[in-house]
Amino acid sequence: MSDTLSRLRGELIAAGQFFHSKGWVPATSSNFSARLGAEDMLITSSGQHKGRLDDNGFLRADLQGVSLETGKRPSAETGLHTVMYRRDPAIGCVLHTHSVNATVLSMRLEEVVLAGYEVQKAFPGVETHESRLMIPIFPNSQDIPALAAEVNAYLDAHPQTVAYLIRGHGLYTWGTTVADTLRHIEALEFLFECVYRQLLLDR
Numbered sequence: 001m002s003d004t005l006s007r008l009r010g011e012l013i014a015a016g017q018f019f020h021s022k023g024w025v026p027a028t029s030s031n032f033s034a035r036l037g038a039e040d041m042l043i044t045s046s047g048q049h050k051g052r053l054d055d056n057g058f059l060r061a062d063l064q065g066v067s068l069e070t071g072k073r074p075s076a077e078t079g080l081h082t083v084m085y086r087r088d089p090a091i092g093c094v095l096h097t098h099s100v101n102a103t104v105l106s107m108r109l110e111e112v113v114l115a116g117y118e119v120q121k122a123f124p125g126v127e128t129h130e131s132r133l134m135i136p137i138f139p140n141s142q143d144i145p146a147l148a149a150e151v152n153a154y155l156d157a158h159p160q161t162v163a164y165l166i167r168g169h170g171l172y173t174w175g176t177t178v179a180d181t182l183r184h185i186e187a188l189e190f191l192f193e194c195v196y197r198q199l200l201l202d203r
């Protein structure tokens with residue numbers, strides 16, 4: 001067992017416990033992955049509760065999403081992880097959560113525009129609250145290859161994107177390390193809460 005694999009697994013288990021404590025990974029929803037090397041990744045296996053993951057809740061898969069461990073099936077949404085690792089070798093982690101705020105906003109808005117918030121500086125390359133972050137919202141689909149192709153085309157056209165939502169479903173974001181990506185989730189959830197409360201105040 002490589003040190004990298006056990007370290008990353010420990011980081012993803014801790015991320016799941018943190019997200020669960022916040023109510024961002026209800027039931028067996030959500031999925032987490034981390035890059036192991038140029039051609040493989042560690043990803044949560046199908047049907048796991050993400051707040052109670054243990055060492056058996058993961059498997060190695062290649063960057064086409066094919067399991068490298070017999071008898072273990074990766075998450076149904078694996079294609080949304082592999083598309084990120086294939087498009088950018090600097091991406092080391094992809095995290096997907098299902099919070100109430102992300103879900104509700106995705107049902108009401110066409111996109112989430114983040115502007116004027118200090119916390120936007122949690123993202124790479126963002127140095128001022130005066131920046132403007134657009135979080136696109138894609139229609140939900142059970143056709144993961146089609147959705148992954150749609151996301152990939154959008155990111156080609158909008159390379160500054162830091163995350164996206166799937167309508168009525170949840171949030172995807174990525175980063176160079178698990179810690180980076182966890183920071184992105186935490187910042188986005190804070191920002192979604194702000195946007196949600198502002199919409200209520202503006203009514």
Ligand SMILES: [Zn+2]
Nearest residue numbers: 030077096170
């Ligand atoms: Zn999901």
